[in-house]
Amino acid sequence: MDFSAPHMGFVISSYAVTLVALCGLAVWIFARARSVARRLRQLEDEGAERRRNTGQGNP
Amino acid sequence: MSSIERFANPTRFMRLQKAVQPWVWVITFALFGVGLFLGLTRAPADYQQGETVRIMYVHVPAAWSALMVYSVMALASIIGIVFRHPLADIAAKAAAPIGAVFCFLALATGALWGKPMWGTWWVWDARLTSMFVLFLLYLGYMAIWQAIDDPRRASRIAAIVAIVGFINVPIVKFSVDWWYSLHQPASVFRAGGPTIHASILTPLLIMGLAFSFLFLALHLIAIRSEIGARRIRQTELARTGALQ
Numbered sequence: 459m460d461f462s463a464p465h466m467g468f469v470i471s472s473y474a475v476t477l478v479a480l481c482g483l484a485v486w487i488f489a490r491a492r493s494v495a496r497r498l499r500q501l502e503d504e505g506a507e508r509r510r511n512t513g514q515g516n517p
Numbered sequence: 518m519s520s521i522e523r524f525a526n527p528t529r530f531m532r533l534q535k536a537v538q539p540w541v542w543v544i545t546f547a548l549f550g551v552g553l554f555l556g557l558t559r560a561p562a563d564y565q566q567g568e569t570v571r572i573m574y575v576h577v578p579a580a581w582s583a584l585m586v587y588s589v590m591a592l593a594s595i596i597g598i599v600f601r602h603p604l605a606d607i608a609a610k611a612a613a614p615i616g617a618v619f620c621f622l623a624l625a626t627g628a629l630w631g632k633p634m635w636g637t638w639w640v641w642d643a644r645l646t647s648m649f650v651l652f653l654l655y656l657g658y659m660a661i662w663q664a665i666d667d668p669r670r671a672s673r674i675a676a677i678v679a680i681v682g683f684i685n686v687p688i689v690k691f692s693v694d695w696w697y698s699l700h701q702p703a704s705v706f707r708a709g710g711p712t713i714h715a716s717i718l719t720p721l722l723i724m725g726l727a728f729s730f731l732f733l734a735l736h737l738i739a740i741r742s743e744i745g746a747r748r749i750r751q752t753e754l755a756r757t758g759a760l761q
Contacts, residue, residue, distance in 0.1 A: 494745035
């Protein structure tokens with residue numbers, strides 16, 4: 459690739475926009491996955507604790 | 518339908534997703550590595566467009582993927598409406614933000630390609646306008662899920678929008694043949710075969726596959742999150758009911 463060619467700014471900008479948008483999308487999807495997994499673990503722990511307190515836990 | 522039901526079971530899906538996810542990432546990164554290497558270093562510059570033609574290796578796969586993801590959404594919506602399978606609604610909902618980003622990228626990189634080649638960022642011609650309509654359909658679909666609290670009602674309305682909006686997909690594809698357009702006509706998926714030389718076509722197809730695998734990788738995670746989010750909602754609703 460010839461970086462001194464005309465309009466290279468447009469080419470670099472295209473790849474930069476693509477990189478930023480795809481990384482942003484991936485970060486958002488990963489962040490949501492982590493927050494959902496954390497909340498699910500929290501609910502499971504709360505449920506287990508409540509079962510212990512009410513004596514409904516597994517023997 | 519039994520095999521669909523077997524694999525569309527949310528718990529089974531979660532197990533399958535965990536097993537295949539690392540391999541999907543490996544294939545995605547490998548395809549991007551090879552595609553970018555060939556497209557940026559091995560493929561020749563265009564005799565008319567010069568180096569600007571390299572925008573094609575992100576613009577065209579983004580546009581293909583935007584159309585493919587919308588087709589996946591429409592198909593999942595049909596399955597959701599006909600068979601009432603919740604995983605189909607989840608799959609359609611999880612695909613929408615990914616497709617919207619691909620569509621945005623097709624529009625943005627198209628504008629960045631259009632300015633030096635056509636002398637303008639944007640024209641309201643058939644291909645560009647129908648692609649913009651696709652972007653609006655993605656935004657509208659996501660807005661429905663955000664605006665309606667009841668997931669069953671939201672899924673029905675969103676599915677109808679996705680299915681009706683699918684009419685725009687062939688319009689985008691054939692717009693360059695049906696109407697006069699600044700945009701060039703189809704040169705890869707056409708009746709007479711591709712009109713592009715193999716040195717340019719190969720990296721383009723590899724980048725197309727890379728975008729498809731990226732969609733698969735992100736979609737699998739997004740579906741898993743949505744299944745989890747629904748379980749959270751059900752648990753919280755059950756607790757609220759138990760307290761009352």
